[in-house]
Amino acid sequence: MTQPAPALNPLAQAANEILAKETPVLLSLLSARGKAFYFPAKGILAQGAEAKQKATVANATIGIATDEKGPMYLDVVHQSFAGLAPKDLYDYAPSYGKPELRTAWAKKQRDETPSLGQHPTSNPVVTNALTHGLSVIGDLFLDAGDDVLITDLHWENYDLGWGTRLGANLHQIPLFDTKLTGFNQEAFVQALATFKGKKLVVALNFPNNPSGYSPTKAEAGAIVNALIAAAAAGTKLLVVCDDAYYGMFFAPEVETESLFGKLAQAHENLLAVKIDGATKEQFVWGLRVGFITYGVKNGTPAAYTALEQKTAGIIRSTISNVSHPGQSIVLKAITSPDFRKQQAEKVAILRRRYEITRQEVTKAAYADAWDIYPFNSGYFMCVRVKGTTAEAARQKLLERGVGAIALGHADLRIAFSCVTEDKLPAVFAAAADAVRAARG
Ligand SMILES: Cc1ncc(COP(=O)(O)O)c(C=O)c1O
Numbered sequence: 001m002t003q004p005a006p007a008l009n010p011l012a013q014a015a016n017e018i019l020a021k022e023t024p025v026l027l028s029l030l031s032a033r034g035k036a037f038y039f040p041a042k043g044i045l046a047q048g049a050e051a052k053q054k055a056t057v058a059n060a061t062i063g064i065a066t067d068e069k070g071p072m073y074l075d076v077v078h079q080s081f082a083g084l085a086p087k088d089l090y091d092y093a094p095s096y097g098k099p100e101l102r103t104a105w106a107k108k109q110r111d112e113t114p115s116l117g118q119h120p121t122s123n124p125v126v127t128n129a130l131t132h133g134l135s136v137i138g139d140l141f142l143d144a145g146d147d148v149l150i151t152d153l154h155w156e157n158y159d160l161g162w163g164t165r166l167g168a169n170l171h172q173i174p175l176f177d178t179k180l181t182g183f184n185q186e187a188f189v190q191a192l193a194t195f196k197g198k199k200l201v202v203a204l205n206f207p208n209n210p211s212g213y214s215p216t217k218a219e220a221g222a223i224v225n226a227l228i229a230a231a232a233a234g235t236k237l238l239v240v241c242d243d244a245y246y247g248m249f250f251a252p253e254v255e256t257e258s259l260f261g262k263l264a265q266a267h268e269n270l271l272a273v274k275i276d277g278a279t280k281e282q283f284v285w286g287l288r289v290g291f292i293t294y295g296v297k298n299g300t301p302a303a304y305t306a307l308e309q310k311t312a313g314i315i316r317s318t319i320s321n322v323s324h325p326g327q328s329i330v331l332k333a334i335t336s337p338d339f340r341k342q343q344a345e346k347v348a349i350l351r352r353r354y355e356i357t358r359q360e361v362t363k364a365a366y367a368d369a370w371d372i373y374p375f376n377s378g379y380f381m382c383v384r385v386k387g388t389t390a391e392a393a394r395q396k397l398l399e400r401g402v403g404a405i406a407l408g409h410a411d412l413r414i415a416f417s418c419v420t421e422d423k424l425p426a427v428f429a430a431a432a433d434a435v436r437a438a439r440g
Contacts, residue, residue, distance in 0.1 A: 011038035015306035022303040023296055025269050029199060029238050030310075034140035039309040039316065045095060064091055081325065088328040095316040096308065097126020097291075098324070101331040105291055108334055109274070112246070115261035116295075122304035124274075124291035125311045128322045130244050133275040133290045135161050136314045141201060141238050142168045148201040149191050151175035153373070153382065153411070155209045155242075168201070175211060175373075182374055183219040185226070192230040200235055202227065204259060205242035207249070207378030210405070210413040212354075214377040220255035224262045231267035239263050243276040248347060250354040251376035264295020271296045278330045280379065283346055287326035350379070353416040353424060357381055360428040361414075369432040370412070379417035383431070384410045388438035396434035402427055 008016070015038055019027040027035070040046065048061040055061070065072045071090035081089055096102065105124045110116055127133040134157075142148070144167030150158055152172040162168045173191045177184045192200070204223070206214040215223060231237050241260040249256045263272035277290025294307050315321065333339055354375075361372055361383065370383035385393045390406035397404055397412075405413040412431065419427055 006036075008036055009038050011041055011309070012036050014038075015309055018302045018306045022300045023268070023271075023298055025236050026271050026296065026303065026307070029141055029236055029271055031139070031141050031143040031146070033143075034310060037140065037310045037313040037317075039095070039313040041309070045316070049094070062092075084325070084328055084332070089325045091324060093126070093321045093324040093327055095312040095321045097124070097322060098327040098331060101126060101289075101327050102291075104331055104335050106293070109258075109276070109293065113257050113261035115257055116264060119265040119295065120299055120301065120304070121264055121274075122294040122299070122308050124293040125308055125315070126322050126327060127277070127290040127292055127315070128319055129279050129288040129290040130242065130275050130277050131157060131161070131290075132288075132319070132322075133277065133292045134158070134240070134242065135165075136292060136311060136318075137238075137240060137273055137275065138162045138166045138168070139314050140310055142166045145169060146199065146201065147171060147195055148203060149173060149188075149195075150203040151205075151208070153208060153211045153213075153407075154203070154205060155244075156407075158203060175208065175213065180371060180373055183213075183215050183223070185219065185222050188223065189226050192226060192235065195235055196230070197234040198236070199238075200230075201238045201240065203240050203242065205244065206255075206259070207245035207376075209244065209378065210380050210382050210407055210411070211373045212375035212378040212381045213373065214249060214254045215259075216253045217255045220257075220259060224259060224266065227263065227270060228266045231269035235269065237267075237270040238273065239270060240273045240275060243274060245280050245378040246276055247281050247343070248350060248379065249377045250351045254376050260293070260295060264299075265297050268296070268298045278326075278333075282330065282333060282343065284326075284330065284333075287329060288323060289326045289330045350417055353419065353421055354381075356421055356424045357414070357416040357428075360425050363428070366428065366432040369435040373411075380413050380415050382407070382411050382413045385412055385435045385438075386410075388435060392438035393431070393435045396437040397431055400430040400434055402430045402434075404431065 016027055016035055051059045051061040070087045073086050073090050102123050127136060138161055142162055146168045148162060148168050148170045150170050150172055153175045163170050173187045174184045227239060241258055243258050260272050260274040272295045274293040278284050292311055294304060370385050373382045375381040390410050390412045393412055394404055394406040407413055
């Protein structure tokens, strides 16, 4: 016997009604799970938040232990945290994230994205770094069988998270043209046309992992225009801008603004989502602090609130909230007057490695070993090995004491982000040698 579908919680119903009235396309983009989700506004968390404001005699709501000074803590724990107050470490952070951090991150995004202008977006919701942000977006917007466009060169975890876990159909399009000169606009436009009039999720990751490519300014404009044209033709688009490596731009022709800036105000049929975070930008991989931010042309405060509630509801149901120390440390960093200078110093080190990598990998002496995928940004670059497989070359390279990542049939990813300048020439010499040895 088939069970009747469970009735929607009234809070989910209310959020859906707001979306239906203000931004109807967004409601149609949500997965069945996304439609059902809500933030338990009258639950424990909300009652606790209310008590925090009003309970002046005693607050017996919260699921932490306190003393006269605030959260209880052990000295053996606290000695590891210099300069942060117990309340910014041990108390739970809200499921939406630490409010001051959300505000500071929103300001940072706007400073870095002038094309956003005054267009309203949602407030960023804090995630357990970018992997979690992508997973939450998958939960909210992907039903099994939904279509996703993704470039052939992409971070493998998309397959696991959106493909294996959620059952979405990931359609790969070639990132580069056949001559490996730049973004394959033709393939992109053609692929968009295939889904005309349907729901489609598009994953854009620039700087790209694994290729280290970001579009030029002209290419970025063309990508945005192609998406606007598809939206105007009736396709209902969720465009995910995975900005994991934002800010690591090394070549002058690169577009240094996130595509989110233009996409967030592009068309009523296009919901742009910015997935970003401190992980790579601020060199804090283990802190696990990321953000989800929404933007749509007809976005209103009520519609954005509805989306934020659903997002926080997924977070509440899975991890409850993101680690508080990480959020406090990132907040302190990005509001420090020294932040930009220190970040620029590290990016300059990566830029120098990028320049040496370019000089080495393009040497005529290695032309027999590989084709080079365009690269201009990020942490990595990729070569397509000739006459052997990437895995065979990787094994030979390991015998020479150098680690690299084999991807697909012939792609070898080299992370110049974790090789010091002095070692880069030897890495590429060993890689060319390994490719030749692998041919046997
Ligand atoms: C393209 C891309 N997106 C997202 C992530 C996930 O980053 P995080 O460590 O913040 O979860 C990575 C990490 O390698 C990545 O390369």
